[in-house]
Structures are given as structure tokens and as C-alpha cells.
Amino acid sequence: MEDVCTCWVCFELFEDPITLHCGHSFCLECASKVYKKNPCCPFCRRPFELPLPPVNKEIVQLVVDYVKSQEVKNERMEESAPPQESDFFQLPDEVLIDILSFLPPRDIGKSSRVCRDFQRLADDSWLWRDICQNLFPFCSVDKYGKNWKWCYVARSQLKYGWDEGKASQFEVTTFRGHTNYVNCFQLYRNNIVSGSADHKLKIWKVDNAEASSTLVGHNGVVNCLNFNEVKIVSGASDSTVRIWDTKTGIPIKSIAHTGAVHTLQFDDSKIISGGDGRTILVSDVRDGSTTLRLDGHNSSVFKLTFDNNNVISGGQDGIKVWDLRTGNLLRNLSSAAPSTFQVAGNQAIVGYNDGQLQIIDVATAAVSSFNGPRHYARINDVQTDGKNVATAAADGTIKYWDLTHKNYFTHWKNTNLRSIRSSLATISWSVLLQTIH
Ligand SMILES: [Zn+2]
Numbered sequence: 549m550e551d552v553c554t555c556w557v558c559f560e561l562f563e564d565p566i567t568l569h570c571g572h573s574f575c576l577e578c579a580s581k582v583y584k585k586n587p588c589c590p591f592c593r594r595p596f597e598l599p600l601p602p603v604n605k606e607i608v609q610l611v612v613d614y615v616k617s618q619e620v621k622n623e624r625m626e627e628s629a630p631p632q633e634s635d636f637f638q639l640p641d642e643v644l645i646d647i648l649s650f651l652p653p654r655d656i657g658k659s660s661r662v663c664r665d666f667q668r669l670a671d672d673s674w675l676w677r678d679i680c681q682n683l684f685p686f687c688s689v690d691k692y693g694k695n696w697k698w699c700y701v702a703r704s705q706l707k708y709g710w711d712e713g714k715a716s717q718f719e720v721t722t723f724r725g726h727t728n729y730v731n732c733f734q735l736y737r738n739n740i741v742s743g744s745a746d747h748k749l750k751i752w753k754v755d756n757a758e759a760s761s762t763l764v765g766h767n768g769v770v771n772c773l774n775f776n777e778v779k780i781v782s783g784a785s786d787s788t789v790r791i792w793d794t795k796t797g798i799p800i801k802s803i804a805h806t807g808a809v810h811t812l813q814f815d816d817s818k819i820i821s822g823g824d825g826r827t828i829l830v831s832d833v834r835d836g837s838t839t840l841r842l843d844g845h846n847s848s849v850f851k852l853t854f855d856n857n858n859v860i861s862g863g864q865d866g867i868k869v870w871d872l873r874t875g876n877l878l879r880n881l882s883s884a885a886p887s888t889f890q891v892a893g894n895q896a897i898v899g900y901n902d903g904q905l906q907i908i909d910v911a912t913a914a915v916s917s918f919n920g921p922r923h924y925a926r927i928n929d930v931q932t933d934g935k936n937v938a939t940a941a942a943d944g945t946i947k948y949w950d951l952t953h954k955n956y957f958t959h960w961k962n963t964n965l966r967s968i969r970s971s972l973a974t975i976s977w978s979v980l981l982q983t984i985h
């Protein structure tokens with residue numbers, strides 16, 4: 549419970565939590581700070597714009613419930629265990645730790661070899677917590693048994709690997725439970741939600757690889773999903789979008805489409821979804837009612853994304869830009885069917901089935917391309933933070949591009965990764981990009 553109430557920027561309980569368009573939540577103040585440094589989501593690196601969305605009341609409620617449950621727990625603890633007398637030190641630890649904090653991390657590590665007292669201080673979790681917070685815009689300490697020092701060590705190794713283009717050691721964990729192939733999944737903080745051809749969704753904890761709940765209700769292959777702390781939204785071949793409670797897995801609402809649903813995205817007020825029904829629906833996230841219909845695609849829609857002003861959708865008949873307030877079609881960006889795309893501000897980075905990669909200006913539809921070696925097979929995934937672009941293709945390679953100068957930067961050099969074929973490369977990449985900063 550605590551993990552869904554904690555902001556992964558400041559590692560405190562959420563204060564005025566807001567949910568960005570990518571679905572990831574942070575304290576309002578943390579998000580503003582992040583914006584000033586680098587305006588992209590600390591979790592998935594998707595760029596975001598001002599104004600920031602309003603406070604997400606549902607998450608506020610989660611925090612309130614959590615704090616209440618902790619108060620009850622603490623009262624019980626106090627009744628059962630009398631307070632212990634604390635140890636006595638000549639100089640308060642806080643002072644000593646504060647002095648240590650002026651040293652570079654490497655020297656703090658060395659100082660722990662001086663004597664046992666130093667070792668105790670140099671292992672102090674708060675000290676490493678501050679170091680981690682300063683060096684890495686966000687990290688999950690839960691992965692490292694809540695030990696900030698281990699977290700620092702692991703993250704600096706990752707950073708080294710990233711700088712050098714080398715993957716560090718990785719472990720493979722298998723999540724077993726679905727009875728047919730897994731068609732989509734999303735990783736967010738310590739949770740994974742997966743959707744399968746067995747018509748079910750499952751919620752998993754990353755650390756123990758066990759499904760904590762199974763969501764039953766769809767009557768077709770689950771094609772797409774999105775989730776945050778409070779809701780899971782899924783789309784399936786049964787022509788419905790379903791809304792579920794993340795905590796309990798209980799179905800809340802269902803939205804009817806006229807064909808299989810292939811793509812969706814939601815924030816704290818609306819769900820936007822599209823598929824074989826051609827019409828893109830904008831629905832109210834609370835009651836599932838349709839508030840806007842975007843009509844204009846003449847074929848299936850299989851990818852969409854939105855920001856403060858626009859919806860951008862891709863189908864067999866190309867890419868279209870819509871006005872999110874009026875539902876009007878603003879312009880066609882391309883008449884060719886993309887295999888995938890990602891939008892960063894005014895630029896759409898578009899991948900195609902033949903391996904081509906384009907940059908299309910969202911406002912003018914002007915097309916440009918990157919200099920460098922191209923992909924020779926379907927581009928499965930494009931990720932961007934507004935400065936760099938990563939592409940994963942069915943040719944088994946992952947390429948990294950500089951968006952500012954439209955240049956090829958590097959490719960992922962790890963042989964293990966390169967040998968992983970096609971769609972698996974996609975998955976590995978999106979996970980990697982979320983782990984490395
Ligand atoms: Zn925060």
C-alpha cells in the first residue's frame with residue numbers, strides 16, 4: 549500500500565499528487581521542479597507541457613486512507629511495546645552524517661573502512677538517500693530491499709553501462725499464470741499489469757513474480773491497457789474498453805465500441821480509445837460516458853496519444869491530428885500507415901513497417917529524417933524524451949538517435965540484447981529506458 553502512496557521523485561507520501569498524460573503521478577511541486585530541469589516524465593521520459601493537470605483527488609484519497617491505517621497501526625504498537633532507551637553518542641549522528649555528506653560518494657564508501665563507528669555512519673540510509681536523490685532523478689529503492697546504499701551502487705553501475713553503451717548483468721524473471729499468449733503489458737513502479745489472449749488481465753508484483761489478482765470480464769483478446777495507482781483501463785477484441793480498480797481488481801465500468809479496441813490512453817478525467825470501429829471515442833473516466841467522437845479515419849486505428857491540446861492517431865490510412873476540445877480533425881500528418889510513433893512537443897517520431905524512421909512536424913506536417921544507418925525491418929517501438937530517440941526494430945537492433953541534430957548516435961552494443969529478436973527487443977527497450985536515466 550505504501551508504495552502506491554509514495555512519490556518517486558521525493559520518496560515521501562504524495563503531496564498534491566497530479567497525474568501526467570503518460571499516466572504517471574508525482575507531487576505537484578516535484579513535477580514543477582522536474583519540469584524546470586527537464587520537462588519529461590521521470591518515469592517513462594515522455595515530455596510533458598504546462599499547465600500541469602489538477603490534483604488527482606483519487607490518489608489524495610489513497611494517501612488519506614493509508615495515513616489513517618498507519619495511525620491505527622502505530623497506536624497498537626505503542627500499546628504493546630514500551631519505548632526503548634536510545635543509545636548515547638558523544639556527537640549526534642546527524643551532525644556526523646551531515647559532515648560525511650560533503651564527501652564524494654566514493655570517499656564515503658572508503659571511510660566506512662576506518663572503524664566500526666564510521667562504518668555505521670557511512671552506511672546510513674538517509675545519507676545514501678540524499679545522494680541518490682541528487683544524482684538520479686528517480687529510483688526505486690524497493691528493488692534493493694529498501695537499502696539506499698545498494699540502490700546507489702546499482703544505479704551507478706547502470707549509469708556506467710549506459711554511458712559506455714554496455715548492458716550490465718541482468719536477471720530474467722518469468723511471470724507464469726496466463727493460459728494464452730500475453731498481448732500487452734505495462735510496468736509502473738512495482739507493478740506490472742498484463743493483458744492476454746486468454747481474455748484476462750493480471751496484476752503482478754515485480755519483486756515476487758506472483759499475480760496478485762486476475763481480472764475477468766473481457767470476452768476477447770486483450771489488446772491494450774494503461775494503469776495508474778487507482779485505475780486500470782483495458783481494451784479488447786470484444787469491442788469494449790473496461791475500467792477496473794487497481795487495488796481490488798474489481799470491474800467499475802465498460803465502454804462499448806463498434807469494433808475491436810487496439811489502442812487507448814487515459815488521464816484523471818478522460819479515456820481516449822480507438823480500434824476497428826474507426827471512430828475514436830473520448831469518454832469520461834468516472835462514468836464511462838462518451839463526451840466526444842473523433843470521426844475521420846477510414847480504417848482501423850491502432851495507435852493514439854494525446855497531450856494538453858491534441859490527439860494524434862495512427863491507422864492504416866495514416867496519421868491524423870485532432871483538436872482535443874472540439875473533436876475536429878486538424879490535419880493529416882502522413883498518408884502512409886505507421887507501425888508506431890511517439891510525440892514530443894511539436895514533433896512526431898514515426899516508425900514504419902519497412903524500417904523507415906521519420907520526424908513529422910505536428911503543426912506543419914513537414915517531414916524530415918535522421919542521418920545514419922536505417923532499420924531494415926518493422927520498427928516496433930519508438931521512445932523519446934524530447935532530446936533523444938530510441939528505436940527497436942524487428943531486425944533485432946536497438947538504435948539510439950539524437951533528436952536535436954537528427955543524427956544517429958549509437959546502437960545498443962550488448963550482444964545478449966542484440967540476439968533477442970523482434971518484438972522482444974521492443975519490450976526490453978521500454979523496460980530499459982524506464983530503468984536507466
Ligand atoms: Zn514528490
Ligand SMILES: [Zn+2]
Nearest residue numbers: 570572589592
Ligand atoms: Zn510517464
